Amino acid sequence: MTRMDDIIDKVLNDETRYAAILDLTKTPLYCDEMVIRYCENNACGKYDANWTCPPGVGKFEDCKKEIEKYSKVLVFRSEYRIEKWYDYQRTEETLALHQANVRRVRDLIPEEIGDHLVLSGGGCVYCKECAYIRREPCKYPETAIPPVEAYGIDIFRFTMKNNIKYGSPEGEMYYFGMVLFN
Numbered sequence: 001m002t003r004m005d006d007i008i009d010k011v012l013n014d015e016t017r018y019a020a021i022l023d024l025t026k027t028p029l030y031c032d033e034m035v036i037r038y039c040e041n042n043a044c045g046k047y048d049a050n051w052t053c054p055p056g057v058g059k060f061e062d063c064k065k066e067i068e069k070y071s072k073v074l075v076f077r078s079e080y081r082i083e084k085w086y087d088y089q090r091t092e093e094t095l096a097l098h099q100a101n102v103r104r105v106r107d108l109i110p111e112e113i114g115d116h117l118v119l120s121g122g123g124c125v126y127c128k129e130c131a132y133i134r135r136e137p138c139k140y141p142e143t144a145i146p147p148v149e150a151y152g153i154d155i156f157r158f159t160m161k162n163n164i165k166y167g168s169p170e171g172e173m174y175y176f177g178m179v180l181f182n
C-alpha cells in the first residue's frame, strides 16, 4: 500500500527543496479568522474577486471544520528566482508556477489515502480573469486550488513553530502548498 511518506522523494525537485509530513495532533495549523481579516485588506487584489479566495471560497467556520477533519499534513515549499521584489509580472509568473507545482503534487497523492484536502499559495491565477468577477461559475473547478490563507491558516506561525524557513531571501520567492489527510 502506497503511503504519503512514499511520495516525498517525488515531491522534491529543483523547485521544491523542502517537503515534510507533520502530525497535526502535535503541531496544529493555527487556523484563525484574523487571517481572513488580512485578506479583506486586499493587498493581492483577489479578495471578493476570485473563487478560491474569501468570500467566494466559503465561510471561515466551514473551512475550519474541513481542516479539523485531518490529522496529518504534507507541507512543501516552492522556490523561484526573482530579480526585483516589485516585479509584478515575475511575481504573477512565479505564482502560476507554484500553483502548477501544487497540481503536480496533487497528482502524486496515492488513491489509498482517500479523503484529503489540497491547499496552495495565492488566489488561483489559472484564468486571465476569474469568472467570479462576472459572478459566473468557476471555469476549471478541477484545476482551481484554494490558498492556505483563504482557509484561515496562519502560515507564518505554523512555519515558525515548526522551524520551517518562511521569509523569501533576497532574489528568491517562496510559496507553500499543503495536503491534509488522515
Ligand code: SF4
Residues within 6 Å of the ligand: 050, 051, 052, 124, 125, 126, 127, 128, 129, 130, 131, 132, 137, 138, 139, 140, 141, 143, 144
Ligand atoms: S480556474 Fe479560473 S474561474 Fe476558477 S478560480 Fe481559477 S481563475 Fe477563477
